[in-house]
Amino acid sequence: MHVQEHEGAMSFATDAWTSPNHKAYVAVTVHFEQNGVPIAMLLDLVEVAMSHLGLDLAAAFAGILDSFGIADKVCN
Numbered sequence: 001m002h003v004q005e006h007e008g009a010m011s012f013a014t015d016a017w018t019s020p021n022h023k024a025y026v027a028v029t030v031h032f033e034q035n036g037v038p039i040a041m042l043l044d045l046v047e048v049a050m051s052h053l054g055l056d057l058a059a060a061f062a063g064i065l066d067s068f069g070i071a072d073k074v075c076n
Contacts, residue, residue: 004069024048028064
């Protein structure tokens with residue numbers, strides 16, 4: 001099954017850090033249940049061009065969701 005086909009609720013987690021060579025990165029994971037089985041998977045790990053400012057992290061998160069075609073699966 002592709003993550004885009006999941007019709008139920010999805011949760012997302014992020015982790016951001018700076019490498020020893022001063023590059024900033026963010027990882028995004030998705031978490032959901034399929035037939036009662038919890039699924040967790042890494043969606044992407046990207047370098048954040050600027051820093052760990054909220055706007056930069058939000059843009060990276062939105063870009064990853066867009067690339068997977070699941071931006072519409074985030075609810076308020």
